[in-house]
Amino acid sequence: MLFEKLKERFPGIRQKEPLKNHCTFRVGGPADLFYELTNIEEIPELIAFTEENSIPYRIIGRGTNVLFTDKGFRGLIIKNLSNEYRVDGEEISANSGALLSQIIRLSIDNNLSGLEPLYGLPGTIGGAVWGNAGIPGTEIKQFVKKVVLFNASDGVREMNADEISFQYRKTSLQDAQNIIMHVVLRLQKGHQKASKELMKKIDEIRRGKQPIGYTAGSFFKNPSPEKPAGWLIDQAGLKGTRIGDAEISAKHANFFMNTGHATALQIFELAELAKTKVKEKFSIDLEMEVKIIGDL
Numbered sequence: 110m111l112f113e114k115l116k117e118r119f120p121g122i123r124q125k126e127p128l129k130n131h132c133t134f135r136v137g138g139p140a141d142l143f144y145e146l147t148n149i150e151e152i153p154e155l156i157a158f159t160e161e162n163s164i165p166y167r168i169i170g171r172g173t174n175v176l177f178t179d180k181g182f183r184g185l186i187i188k189n190l191s192n193e194y195r196v197d198g199e200e201i202s203a204n205s206g207a208l209l210s211q212i213i214r215l216s217i218d219n220n221l222s223g224l225e226p227l228y229g230l231p232g233t234i235g236g237a238v239w240g241n242a243g244i245p246g247t248e249i250k251q252f253v254k255k256v257v258l259f260n261a262s263d264g265v266r267e268m269n270a271d272e273i274s275f276q277y278r279k280t281s282l283q284d285a286q287n288i289i290m291h292v293v294l295r296l297q298k299g300h301q302k303a304s305k306e307l308m309k310k311i312d313e314i315r316r317g318k319q320p321i322g323y324t325a326g327s328f329f330k331n332p333s334p335e336k337p338a339g340w341l342i343d344q345a346g347l348k349g350t351r352i353g354d355a356e357i358s359a360k361h362a363n364f365f366m367n368t369g370h371a372t373a374l375q376i377f378e379l380a381e382l383a384k385t386k387v388k389e390k391f392s393i394d395l396e397m398e399v400k401i402i403g404d405l
């Protein structure tokens with residue numbers, strides 16, 4: 110009944126969608142409701158409907174930093190495919206579902222510089238701003254001018270970068286159930302040739318360090334630059350450790366891999382093992398960077 114009502118207004122809505130098809134870990138059970146959002150302006154009405162009907166909801170980008178649980182999600186998962194963007198002088202305005210890689214390409218095509226170090230970082234600009242994605246020395250916060258947000262209590266509103274607290278892989282946008290609808294980035298004039306050379310270097314570094322496969326990138330936050338999570342897990346003797354098809358990469362110990370048919374639980378258990386061993390050896394508490402969605 111509820112589904113029919115929702116489908117009437119949002120015909121693309123689906124039921125029992127396997128979430129493993131929507132994340133780079135390739136694990137996760139079904140979402141009761143699933144919607145591929147191509148028009149970001151639908152957000153206020155969609156969320157009003159879920160709020161009125163007490164349906165839990167969560168927006169995702171490309172699922173490159175999430176671990177969907179095996180039980181899946183009892184509510185609505187909104188996959189953000191709203192990806193229009195444009196250049197305006199030294200600024201780029203984008204809908205939050207635009208890929209960071211598309212925006213970097215656009216910036217270089219327009220002789221704008223700044224984002225090159227983030228080349229190779231997968232996912233959407235909305236996901237990147239929400240989690241202040243970055244690499245050592247460069248974070249997306251350096252380029253954010255403003256965002257347009259939605260949440261159920263305040264509706265749609267604009268927020269300037271100086272009103273947002275950006276920390277290491279964390280922002281104040283995470284405090285409420287905020288949905289980032291649009292992002293405006295401010296870049297600077299650059300030189301295409303130099304930018305391309307830098308991106309080539311960044312690409313080589315990434316390829317040298319990171320394993321390829323079903324993964325969500327760094328599983329834990331780095332407790333400090335001197336003792337990154339990968340080093341700590343390696344020193345705890347866990348490189349290459351497996352539970353079922355879940356594996357701590359032998360190439361980079363902060364990369365947890367689904368080597369075939371891993372379950373979310375196996376990945377989670379491997380993460381718990383890493384936490385315990387690192388705590389025992391170094392008295393350091395590892396904190397997850399990857400977001401768990403659903404009940405374990």
Ligand SMILES: Cc1cc2nc3c(=O)[nH]c(=O)nc-3n(C[C@H](O)[C@H](O)[C@H](O)COP(=O)(O)OP(=O)(O)OC[C@H]3O[C@@H](n4cnc5c(N)ncnc54)[C@H](O)[C@@H]3O)c2cc1C
Pocket residue numbers: 133167168169170171172173174175189205206229230231232233234235236237238239240241242243244287288289290319324325326327400
């Ligand atoms: C191979 C690989 C390498 C990676 N390397 C890096 C790296 O170098 N640095 C780094 O920082 N990260 C890295 N990551 C992690 C990931 O790329 C980033 O966190 C990325 O910004 C997530 O974007 P996404 O669109 O996939 O978000 P998702 O994974 O879909 O979502 C992540 C979180 O953001 C929230 N979210 C997404 N979109 C919105 C929105 N519009 N409004 C509100 N909340 C939203 C989701 O609810 C979820 O909690 C890597 C991942 C992989 C797979």
